[in-house]
Amino acid sequence: MLELFHDIRDELKAVENGLREVVQTNSQLLTETSTHLLNAGGKRLRPALVLFSAKFQKFELAKVLPLAVALELIHMASLVHDDVVDASLTRRGKPTVKAIWGNGISTHIGSYLFAKSLMLIAEYKDIPLISEVLSDTSVKMCEGEIQQISFSFDIHQSLKNYFYRIKRKTALLIAASAQLGAVACGAPRQIHLPLRRYGYNIGMAFQITDDILDMVAEQSKLGKPIGGDLRQGIITLPLIYALACCEKRDRLVELVCKVDKSEDEVKEALDLVRNCGAIDRSFEIARKFILKAKAELKALPDIPTRVTLSMAADFVGIRKF
Amino acid sequence: MLELFHDIRDELKAVENGLREVVQTNSQLLTETSTHLLNAGGKRLRPALVLFSAKFQKFELAKVLPLAVALELIHMASLVHDDVVDASLTRRGKPTVKAIWGNGISTHIGSYLFAKSLMLIAEYKDIPLISEVLSDTSVKMCEGEIQQISFSFDIHQSLKNYFYRIKRKTALLIAASAQLGAVACGAPRQIHLPLRRYGYNIGMAFQITDDILDMVAEQSKLGKPIGGDLRQGIITLPLIYALACCEKRDRLVELVCKVDKSEDEVKEALDLVRNCGAIDRSFEIARKFILKAKAELKALPDIPTRVTLSMAADFVGIRKF
Numbered sequence: 001m002l003e004l005f006h007d008i009r010d011e012l013k014a015v016e017n018g019l020r021e022v023v024q025t026n027s028q029l030l031t032e033t034s035t036h037l038l039n040a041g042g043k044r045l046r047p048a049l050v051l052f053s054a055k056f057q058k059f060e061l062a063k064v065l066p067l068a069v070a071l072e073l074i075h076m077a078s079l080v081h082d083d084v085v086d087a088s089l090t091r092r093g094k095p096t097v098k099a100i101w102g103n104g105i106s107t108h109i110g111s112y113l114f115a116k117s118l119m120l121i122a123e124y125k126d127i128p129l130i131s132e133v134l135s136d137t138s139v140k141m142c143e144g145e146i147q148q149i150s151f152s153f154d155i156h157q158s159l160k161n162y163f164y165r166i167k168r169k170t171a172l173l174i175a176a177s178a179q180l181g182a183v184a185c186g187a188p189r190q191i192h193l194p195l196r197r198y199g200y201n202i203g204m205a206f207q208i209t210d211d212i213l214d215m216v217a218e219q220s221k222l223g224k225p226i227g228g229d230l231r232q233g234i235i236t237l238p239l240i241y242a243l244a245c246c247e248k249r250d251r252l253v254e255l256v257c258k259v260d261k262s263e264d265e266v267k268e269a270l271d272l273v274r275n276c277g278a279i280d281r282s283f284e285i286a287r288k289f290i291l292k293a294k295a296e297l298k299a300l301p302d303i304p305t306r307v308t309l310s311m312a313a314d315f316v317g318i319r320k321f
Numbered sequence: 322m323l324e325l326f327h328d329i330r331d332e333l334k335a336v337e338n339g340l341r342e343v344v345q346t347n348s349q350l351l352t353e354t355s356t357h358l359l360n361a362g363g364k365r366l367r368p369a370l371v372l373f374s375a376k377f378q379k380f381e382l383a384k385v386l387p388l389a390v391a392l393e394l395i396h397m398a399s400l401v402h403d404d405v406v407d408a409s410l411t412r413r414g415k416p417t418v419k420a421i422w423g424n425g426i427s428t429h430i431g432s433y434l435f436a437k438s439l440m441l442i443a444e445y446k447d448i449p450l451i452s453e454v455l456s457d458t459s460v461k462m463c464e465g466e467i468q469q470i471s472f473s474f475d476i477h478q479s480l481k482n483y484f485y486r487i488k489r490k491t492a493l494l495i496a497a498s499a500q501l502g503a504v505a506c507g508a509p510r511q512i513h514l515p516l517r518r519y520g521y522n523i524g525m526a527f528q529i530t531d532d533i534l535d536m537v538a539e540q541s542k543l544g545k546p547i548g549g550d551l552r553q554g555i556i557t558l559p560l561i562y563a564l565a566c567c568e569k570r571d572r573l574v575e576l577v578c579k580v581d582k583s584e585d586e587v588k589e590a591l592d593l594v595r596n597c598g599a600i601d602r603s604f605e606i607a608r609k610f611i612l613k614a615k616a617e618l619k620a621l622p623d624i625p626t627r628v629t630l631s632m633a634a635d636f637v638g639i640r641k642f
Contacts, residue, residue, distance in 0.1 A: 027464060029471040081432060084405070085425030103424045104406030104470055111402060111432065112463035118439070118456035125449040135439035142433035143348060149425055150350040 002043060004312055007304070008051045011061055011068075015047040018069040022116050033097050033109050037076055040094040045206075046071040046177040052312075053181025053195050055305040064184050066120040067130065071177045073117035074134070078141055078173075080110035085149060085232075093223035114138075130180055137172045144168025153233035153257055155243055162237055163204070170210075171203030178202075194299040198309065201293035205316045208286040211236035212279060213319075215270055227266040230256065237285065241278035248272055283317075290317045323364060325633055328625070329372045332382055332389075336368040339390040343437050354418050354430050358397055361415040366527075367392040367498040373633075374502025374516050376626040385505045387441040388451065392498045394438035395455070399462055399494075401431035406470060406553075414544035435459075451501055458493045465489025474554035476564055476574055483558055484525070491531075492524030499523075515620040519630065522614035526637045529607040532557035533600060534640075536591055548587040551577065558606065562599035569593055604638075611638045 005012055016038075023034030047068035054064045080097050084106050089099035098106040117134075124130040144165050151157050151165070178199025182192040213222060214229045215238050229236050235243075239256065246252050255261065255269040273279070293313045297306050326333055337359075344355030368389035375385045401418050405427050410420035419427040438455075445451040465486050472478050472486070499520025503513040534543055535550045536559050550557050556564075560577065567573050576582065576590040594600070614634045618627050 025464065027468060027471065030464065030467050081428050084428045103428075105467065107402050107405045107424075107428045107431070108463050108466045108470070110428070111435070112460065112467065114432070114435075115456060115459035115463055118452070119460060122449065122452045122456050125446065125452070128443065128446040131439070131443045131446070131452070135436060135443050138436035139433065139440060142429050142436055143346065143351065145429045146351050146426065146433065147348055149429070150348065 002048075002315070004308060004315060005044070005048050007308065008048060011051045011065075012044060012048060014061060014065055015044065015051075015068045015072065018065055019072060022069060022073065022120075023113075029101075029105070030109070030112065033101060033105060034113070036094075036100070037080065037097065037109075037113075040092045042072075042076075042092060044072060046075050046173065048312075049174065049177040049199060050181035050184075052305050052309055053178050053192075054185045055181075055303065056191050056195065056300055057182050057185035057187035060185060064181050066123050067180055067184050070117040070120040070134075071173070071180075073113045073120070074138065075173060077110045077112075077114035077117070078145075080106050080113065082145065084110075085145075090224045124184065127183060129183055133176050133180060133183075137176045140168040140172050144170075148234060151235065153235075153259070155235060155253055155256055157235055157240070159237075159240060162235070162240055166204060166207040166211075167200075170207040171200050174203030174206065175200035191300065194296045198293045198296040198313075201289045201296065202313050202316050205286040205289035205293065205313070208237055208282055208289070209316060209319060212238055212282050212286070215239075215273055216279060227270055230266055230269055231261060233257075233259070237282045238273050238278040241281045242273040242276050245278065246272050246276040286317050290314065323369075323636070325629060325636060326365070326369050328629065329369060332372045332386075333365060333369060335382060335386055336365065336372075336389045336393065339386055340393060343390060343394065343441075344434075350422075350426070351430070351433065354422060354426060355434070357415075357421070358401065358418065358430075358434075361413045363393075363397075363413060365393060367396050367494065369633075370495065370498035370520060371502035371505075373626050373630055374499050374513075375506045376502075376624065377512050377516065377621055378503050378506035378508035381506060385502050387444050388501055388505050391438040391441040391455075392494070392501075394434045394441070395459065396494060398431045398433075398435035398438070399466075401427050401434065403466065405431075406466075411545045445505065448504060450504055454497050454501060454504075458497045461489040461493050465491075469555060472556065474556075474578055474580070476556060476577055478556055478561070480558075480561060483556070483561060487525060487528040487532075488521075491528040492521050495524030495527065496520035512621065515617045519614045519617040519634070522610045522617065523634050523637050526607040526610035526614065526634070529558055529603060529610070530637060530640060533559055533603050533607070536560075536594055537600060548591055551587055551590055552582060554578075554580070558603045559594050559599040562602045563594040563597050566599065567593050567597040607638050611635065 019038055023031060025031055050064055050068040050071055079091065083091065083096040083098040084103050089096060097109055121131050121134055147165050151161060175196045179192045179196035182195055211229065214226055217226055219226055242252060243249065252269060252272045255265050258265060290313045294310050297310055300306055340359055344352060346352055371385055371389040371392055400412065404417040404419040405424050410417055418430055442452050442455055468486050469490065472482060496517045500513045500517035503516055532550065535547055538547055540547055563573060564570065573590060573593045576586050579586060611634045615631050618631055621627055
């Protein structure tokens with residue numbers, strides 16, 4: 001668990017138990033795959049945000065627990081589905097469901113986890129905003145993934161395309177997490193809307209940092225081989241900048257567009273990106289989103305959780321995993 | 322359109338338009354894949370059942386249209402996800418999304434269509450039963466698919482395993498369609514529960530007939546190569562019977578368990594199943610479900626739609642496609 005989550009450690013344990021209960025079935029394969037996913041861990045950022053968000057209203061664990069579990073299930077479902085496309089066979093240092101059980105199982109397990117989240121969300125029938133936000137977010141998450149595939153190996157994509165994509169892929173679910181904890185406890189708009197914008201901005205920073213780490217991290221810390229995006233032809237922010245400013249642009253284009261790159265070619269492309277200032281420029285953008293996130297917090301009541309959320313925003317920008 | 326659906330042709334046109342509207346996006350790939358799916362057609366059985374079901378209460382198209390569209394979207398999503406597992410490259414006589422665009426796109430398009438259905442279902446916030454039934458059904462559909470994969474090539478599975486699977490894979494969504502049209506128009510339990518049981522029983526008969534057709538149909542009518550289940554190691558009702566009564570059981574077991582069968586081996590196995598009475602016994606079971614479905618109708622008001630539903634049950638048992 002992240003040190004940042006110390007104040008909500010008991011609640012997060014309840015989320016963990018909730019996740020394990022949800023995937024208890026009489027199907028051995030289902031239990032096995034789901035348990036594998038749970039054991040692979042993860043930061044549990046989305047449930048943590050749900051819990052923190054609820055602290056800005058009258059906090060009641062029973063009111064937010066199903067939601068916190070549902071948000072993590074939606075996230076897990078999207079990871080399993082991504083793995084169908086993704087060439088990487090490890091995630092968080094462990095083999096993916098796809099690597100062990102294949103594409104068919106991955107597709108159905110992802111849908112199963114997602115459908116389970118719907119059962120939890122159905123409990124909030126008195127607060128229609130929750131299912132409205134989450135169904136809209138789910139549609140947009142798929143749009144982001146599909147845009148990513150259709151733009152792969154396309155070096156002509158713009159910053160706008162990139163931001164459109166990461167908003168949908170990542171930021172909207174984090175925004176929903178930060179918003180809906182408060183909503184579930186009955187918070188008014190002047191509370192849950194700044195929380196949503198906070199979540200959106202750290203979500204954008206989170207994905208940009210992820211995309212940077214895929215180019216500069218140590219594999220042991222990242223839990224998967226670096227350069228994964230490059231291998232799959234996914235053009236992320238550092239690469240968009242590098243394509244604009246790299247002195248050896250022609251060579252970079254050639255490497256990026258090659259479908260089956262050798263390890264040496266991946267390394268060469270990564271070096272070109274790293275040595276032209278593109279990484280620093282990308283970090284700069286991430287920092288801007290973090291500042292925006294922290295600015296949103298000013299509209300919220302001055303409770304200790306507000307300080308924690310401010311530190312969480314900083315963490316997103318400096319994390320190495 | 323099926324002749325049976327003549328009385329609701331205008332409403333089904335509205336469903337068709339609704340489906341096309343739902344998939345209009347500014348993503349070319351999304352629109353292209355979704356339109357491909359819509360143009361591939363289908364019987365639109367689930368929307369038709371929603372519409373018929375609503376006729377047992379005060380029918381209002383506006384009240385059932387989003388639901389009818391949502392039910393077809395859930396069905397389409399499950400077909401696209403099945404294709405990730407399925408070796409068949411055609412469905413309804415057309416290439417599958419997977420065959421043209423690959424597994425990654427199929428996974429995300431399926432999830433996209435499913436998420437779109439949630440947006441429509443969210444409109445029924447005043448009738449929580451609708452989202453409860455559909456989230457429960459969605460979970461169980463995944464359980465059915467996963468059970469199918471984990472039991473593939475397993476000749477020791479029982480009739481109970483088979484019925485467990487087809488209930489989840491097929492019957493529950495048809496049951497939900499037959500139930501929820503009436504629910505959306507405000508029908509009481511004594512109306513929507515018999516409709517649900519009617520739907521469940523025709524759903525079971527529908528899947529059994531499907532499984533029989535996969536062994537006896539003409540390829541041109543089926544829209545996909547026959548013997549698909551055998552090739553994938555899916556043990557369906559005719560095969561369970563054949564494994565119990567075929568004189569050349571050892572040879573049949575050998576053929577069924579072989580992972581990569583030649584065309585001659587598929588044909589030999591199909592002949593063994595066809596020539597031992599297993600097909601007739603399977604049809605007999607389908608007929609029993611149809612009789613049960615028709616018996617449920619007796620509890621409903623004697624309106625013309627009741628006759629149509631009775632004919633629809635008969636159609637399920639005699640269809641050739």
